[in-house]
Amino acid sequence: MNNKQDGKENKDKLRIYEYAKSVNMSSKEIITILKRLGLPVNNHMSVMENEMVSKVEGFFREIKENAAVKKSNEPSTAKAKPVSTTNADSPQDKKQNTDEKRQGTMNSINMSENQKREQRPQSNQATREQREQKPRTGQNRPQGGQGQSQGGQGGNRPQGQRSQSGTGYQNRSQGGQGGQGGQGGNRSGSTQSQGGNRSQGGSQGTGARPQGQGGQNRGTTTTTTSKAFESRFENSRSTSDDRNHSGHGNKGKHSNKRFEDGRNNSNFRNKNNRGRNGRNNQSQPPREKVDNTPKKIIVRGTLTVGDLAKLLHKDASEVIKKLLFLGVMATINQEVDMDAILLIAGEYGVEVEVKIPVEEDNFETVEEVDEEADLVTRPPVVTIMGHVDHGKTTLLDAIRKTSVTTGEAGGITQHIGAYQVEINSKKITFLDTPGHEAFTLMRARGAQVTDITIIVVAADDGIMPQTVEAISHAKAANCPIIVAVNKIDKPEANADKIKQEMTEYELVPEEWGGDTIFVEVSAKQRIGLENLLEMILLVAEVNEYKANPNKRARGTVIEAELDKGKGPVARVLVQHGSLKVGDAFVAGNCFGRVRAMVNDRGRRLKEAGPSTPVEITGLTEVPLAGDPFMVFEDERKARAIAERRAIKHRQTEIGANTRVTLDDLYNHIKEGEMKELNVIIKADVQGSAEALKGSLAKIDVEGVRVKIIHSGAGAITESDVILASASNAIVIGFNVRPEPQAEYTIEQEKVDVRMHSIIYKVIDEIEQAMKGLLEPVYKEVVTGHAEVRNIFKVSKVGAIAGCMVTDGKIVRNAEARVIRDGIVVYTGKIDSLKRYKDDAKEVAQGFECGITLERFNDIKESDIIEAFVMESVER
Numbered sequence: 001m002n003n004k005q006d007g008k009e010n011k012d013k014l015r016i017y018e019y020a021k022s023v024n025m026s027s028k029e030i031i032t033i034l035k036r037l038g039l040p041v042n043n044h045m046s047v048m049e050n051e052m053v054s055k056v057e058g059f060f061r062e063i064k065e066n067a068a069v070k071k072s073n074e075p076s077t078a079k080a081k082p083v084s085t086t087n088a089d090s091p092q093d094k095k096q097n098t099d100e101k102r103q104g105t106m107n108s109i110n111m112s113e114n115q116k117r118e119q120r121p122q123s124n125q126a127t128r129e130q131r132e133q134k135p136r137t138g139q140n141r142p143q144g145g146q147g148q149s150q151g152g153q154g155g156n157r158p159q160g161q162r163s164q165s166g167t168g169y170q171n172r173s174q175g176g177q178g179g180q181g182g183q184g185g186n187r188s189g190s191t192q193s194q195g196g197n198r199s200q201g202g203s204q205g206t207g208a209r210p211q212g213q214g215g216q217n218r219g220t221t222t223t224t225t226s227k228a229f230e231s232r233f234e235n236s237r238s239t240s241d242d243r244n245h246s247g248h249g250n251k252g253k254h255s256n257k258r259f260e261d262g263r264n265n266s267n268f269r270n271k272n273n274r275g276r277n278g279r280n281n282q283s284q285p286p287r288e289k290v291d292n293t294p295k296k297i298i299v300r301g302t303l304t305v306g307d308l309a310k311l312l313h314k315d316a317s318e319v320i321k322k323l324l325f326l327g328v329m330a331t332i333n334q335e336v337d338m339d340a341i342l343l344i345a346g347e348y349g350v351e352v353e354v355k356i357p358v359e360e361d362n363f364e365t366v367e368e369v370d371e372e373a374d375l376v377t378r379p380p381v382v383t384i385m386g387h388v389d390h391g392k393t394t395l396l397d398a399i400r401k402t403s404v405t406t407g408e409a410g411g412i413t414q415h416i417g418a419y420q421v422e423i424n425s426k427k428i429t430f431l432d433t434p435g436h437e438a439f440t441l442m443r444a445r446g447a448q449v450t451d452i453t454i455i456v457v458a459a460d461d462g463i464m465p466q467t468v469e470a471i472s473h474a475k476a477a478n479c480p481i482i483v484a485v486n487k488i489d490k491p492e493a494n495a496d497k498i499k500q501e502m503t504e505y506e507l508v509p510e511e512w513g514g515d516t517i518f519v520e521v522s523a524k525q526r527i528g529l530e531n532l533l534e535m536i537l538l539v540a541e542v543n544e545y546k547a548n549p550n551k552r553a554r555g556t557v558i559e560a561e562l563d564k565g566k567g568p569v570a571r572v573l574v575q576h577g578s579l580k581v582g583d584a585f586v587a588g589n590c591f592g593r594v595r596a597m598v599n600d601r602g603r604r605l606k607e608a609g610p611s612t613p614v615e616i617t618g619l620t621e622v623p624l625a626g627d628p629f630m631v632f633e634d635e636r637k638a639r640a641i642a643e644r645r646a647i648k649h650r651q652t653e654i655g656a657n658t659r660v661t662l663d664d665l666y667n668h669i670k671e672g673e674m675k676e677l678n679v680i681i682k683a684d685v686q687g688s689a690e691a692l693k694g695s696l697a698k699i700d701v702e703g704v705r706v707k708i709i710h711s712g713a714g715a716i717t718e719s720d721v722i723l724a725s726a727s728n729a730i731v732i733g734f735n736v737r738p739e740p741q742a743e744y745t746i747e748q749e750k751v752d753v754r755m756h757s758i759i760y761k762v763i764d765e766i767e768q769a770m771k772g773l774l775e776p777v778y779k780e781v782v783t784g785h786a787e788v789r790n791i792f793k794v795s796k797v798g799a800i801a802g803c804m805v806t807d808g809k810i811v812r813n814a815e816a817r818v819i820r821d822g823i824v825v826y827t828g829k830i831d832s833l834k835r836y837k838d839d840a841k842e843v844a845q846g847f848e849c850g851i852t853l854e855r856f857n858d859i860k861e862s863d864i865i866e867a868f869v870m871e872s873v874e875r
C-alpha cells in the first residue's frame with residue numbers, strides 16, 4: 001500500500017497515524033493493537049486497510065461489551081450512562097466521536113481538577129490555566145516526537161490528569177471518594193496500580209478500567225490495553241492512554257467506564273459530583289471554587305517563594321512552577337526579587353503595593369517620595385549670613401520682635417536655634433544661628449536645612465571677604481539668595497554701590513534686569529523688615545516648599561546641649577512628618593523618646609509639623625548639630641539603630657576617605673560620578689586668585705569642568721575646609737598655608753588641599769588629574785636577597801660579587817642596594833647577573849650567581865645585596 005509510484009492512491013489511503021488521530025489515540029497504541037490482532041504494521045505511516053480498521057473496531061466493541069457485561073453486574077455503576085454505540089466507520093462519526101471523547105476527557109480532567117481543588121483549595125489559578133490549555137493540548141504537549149503527531153490530541157493530553165480522571169471516576173462510582181482520585185492523578189504509578197485494582201474489582205462494581213493489571217489477567221483485550229498502558233507509563237504518558245482508551249470505548253460497544261468517562265462523564269459527574277461542578281461538564285469549564293486570590297498585596301522588599309505563595313493564597317509549588325516559566329529556578333525557601341514578585345502577582349492579576357522600608361540604619365540617605373496629594377505647603381526655612389558686624393544678629397532680633405508684635409504680643413521668646421515668625425498669616429522659620437559656619441557645617445553633615453539665604457551687607461561698608469564666602473556657601477547649596485542691604489538709616493549708606501558690587505558675583509538686582517531680590521533695610525530702625533519678610537514669602541511661593549505632615553517625623557538637629565536640669569536637650573527642625581510627644585527617635589548616633597517638646601515661644605507642644613523648630617528632651621545622649629533625626633516605631637528599635645550607627649560611625653572614622661581627591665579624581669570621572677570638579681582657591685593676593693580662577697575655569701577634560709565654588713585672598717580657613725567638605729571640593733592654596741585650626745579640620749574632614757606657588761603647575765596638576773595622568777605612585781617591592789661570598793676583580797669589568805641567593809630571587813636589571821652591617825652603602829641597579837659564565841634573567845633562592853652593580857666596585861664579602869623593583873600603585 002505504500003507504493004510510491006501510485007502517489008495519488010497512496011494519498012487517499014488511510015494511514016495509521018491518521019486513523020489513530022481520528023480515534024484520539026496514539027499511533028503506537030494502534031500499532032500495538034494491530035500487532036495483538038495479528039496484523040503487524042511497520043510504522044505510523046503504514047496504510048490502515050479497511051480490514052484492519054474493522055478489526056480494530058471489532059476489538060474496541062469487544063472491550064466495550066465486556067465492560068458492559070461487567071457493569072450490568074455492578075449495582076454501583078451509573079446506569080444512566082449510555083453505552084456508546086457510535087460507529088466510527090464514517091469520518092464524520094469518527095470526528096464526532098473524537099470530539100465527544102475530547103470533551104469527555106476534558107470533563108474528566110475538569111473533574112479531577114475539581115478533586116484537586118478540593119484537596120488544595122488554592123489551586124484555582126492552575127485549574128484555570130489548565131482549562132485554558134486543554135483544548136490546545138494537542139499542540140502543546142511536551143512529550144512531542146511521534147507521539148504528538150501520531151497521537152494527535154490523544155498523545156498530547158496531560159496524562160497525569162487523565163489518569164486522575166479515571167481514578168476519580170472510579171472512586172466516584174464507588175461512593176465518591178473524589179479525593180483519592182486526585183491522589184491517583186498525582187502519582188502515575190499509583191494510578192496504574194489503582195487501575196489494576198479497579199479492574200480486578202470489576203466484579204465488585206468498582207473499576208472497570210481495562211488498563212489495569214487486573215485487566216491483563218482477565219483477557220487478551222484488556223491485556224492489550226494494559227500493555228499499552230504500561231508502555232505509556234514507560235514514556236511517562238499513562239494518561240494519554242487512558243484517554244485513548246476511552247476513545248475506543250466510544251467506538252465499541254463495551255461499557256467500559258473510561259469510555260463513559262470520555263463521553264458521558266458529564267452525566268456521571270452531574271450525578272456523582274453533585275453540586276460541585278456538574279453543570280459545567282458538558283462543554284463549559286467547571287465553575288471555580290470561591291477564588292480567594294487577594295486583589296492586592298503589600299510587599300516590603302524581597303520575599304521567599306513560600307511567603308509569596310502565602311500572600312497570594314497559592315500553593316508554593318504553583319508559584320515555583322510559574323517562576324520556572326519565567327526562567328527562575330527557585331525553591332520554597334529561596335528569596336525572589338521585586339521584579340519576580342511583580343511578575344508572579346501580575347500573573348494572578350494581583351496588584352502589588354511596594355512599601356520598601358527605609359534603610360533604617362542610614363535613614364538620612366533615604367529620600368521618601370510622597371504622593372502629591374499628601375503634600376501641604378510648609379513655611380520656608382531661612383538662614384541669615386553676612387560679614388562681621390554687618391548686622392546679622394540685629395536683623396534676626398528685629399525680625400523676631402516684629403513677629404512678636406504682629407503675632408503674639410508679650411510672648412516669651414527663647415533661644416532654640418530657630419524661630420518662627422508670622423506675616424500675612426504665613427509662617428517663616430529662621431535659623432537664628434547666624435553665620436555660614438553653622439550653615440555649612442550642617443551641609444557638611446549632609447543636612448540641607450535652609451531653603452532661602454539672606455545675605456546681609458552693610459550699606460555703609462560694602463562687599464567684604466565673608467560676604468563673598470557667604471555667597472559661595474549659598475550658591476554651593478543651591479539656595480535662593482535675597483540680599484538685605486542693611487543700615488540704610490546711616491547717612492553714608494549707598495545701596496546702589498552694594499548692588500553694583502554684587503553684580504560681580506552674579507547677583508543682579510531685578511530692577512537692573514537680573515533675578516536677585518535686593519531689599520533695603522535698617523535692622524536697627526526696623527525699616528523695610530516687612531518688605532523683607534514678604535519677599536521671603538514670595539520666593540517661598542515660587543519654589544513651593546511642601547511636605548507631608550501625616551507621617552513619622554524626620555528632621556535635623558540644629559543645636560544640642562547638656563542642660564543641667566533637663567539632661568540632654570536637642571533643638572530640632574522638623575522637616576517631614578509630624579513629631580509627637582512620646583515618639584521614639586534616633587538623632588545622629590543617639591536615641592530617645594520625646595518627653596517634652598517646646599517651641600520658640602516656650603510653649604509646650606504635643607505635635608510639631610514640617611518646618612517647626614522645637615526643643616525636645618528625652619534623649620539619652622547629646623547629638624551633634626546637623627545630625628539627622630528620625631522617628632521609629634519604638635524605643636528598642638531606635639536604640640538598636642543608634643547603636644549600629646555609632647559603631648559604623650567609628651568604623652568610617654577609621655576607614656577610608658570618601659572625599660574627592662586629585663589622586664582618585666580620575667576614577668570618579670571614569671565611573672561617571674563626576675561632571676564637575678569643585679575647587680576652592682585661596683591665594684596670597686586677590687589678583688592671583690582671580691588669575692587662577694580664570695585659568696582653571698577654562699579646563700574642560702572630556703566634558704568634565706572645573707567649578708570654582710569659592711575663591712579669595714588669605715590663608716586657608718576652617719570655613720574654607722568645611723565648605724570644601726560640604727561641597728566635595730578640593731582646596732588650592734596659592735602661596736598661602738592653612739590656619740592652625742584649619743589644619744586640624746583638613747585632617748578630620750579629609751579634604752584634599754594642594755599647595756602651590758606656580759600657576760601653570762596648578763593648572764597642569766588639575767588637568768593631569770582629570771585625565772588620570774597624574775604621575776603614578778610607586779612602591780618598592782623587594783624580590784630577594786643575596787649574600788656576597790667571594791669577590792672577583794676583573795679588569796675592565798670591575799668587582800664581581802660571587803653570591804648565594806638566600807631568599808626570593810635576584811632579577812637582572814632590578815634595583816639593588818648593598819647592606820653592610822645593617823647600613824645601606826649603595827643603592828643603584830644590578831648591572832649584570834650571571835650563572836657561571838652565562839647571563840641569567842633571574843637566579844632563585846639557593847643558587848649561586850655573579851653580580852656586578854652599576855658604578856659600584858666597593859663590594860665586600862658578607863655584604864647583602866637586596867634586589868627590589870618599583871611597582872606602580874593603583875590610585
Ligand SMILES: Nc1nc2c(ncn2[C@@H]2O[C@H](COP(=O)(O)OP(=O)(O)OP(=O)(O)O)[C@@H](O)[C@H]2O)c(=O)[nH]1
Nearest residue numbers: 387388389390391392393394486487522523524525
Ligand atoms: N545704624 C545701624 N546700625 C546697625 C544696623 N544693624 C546693625 N547695626 C549695628 O551694627 C553692629 C553690628 O551688628 P550685629 O547685629 O552685631 O552684626 P552681626 O553681623 O551680627 O555681627 P557678628 O555677630 O559679629 O557677625 C551693632 O552695633 C548694631 O547695632 C542698622 O540697620 N543700622
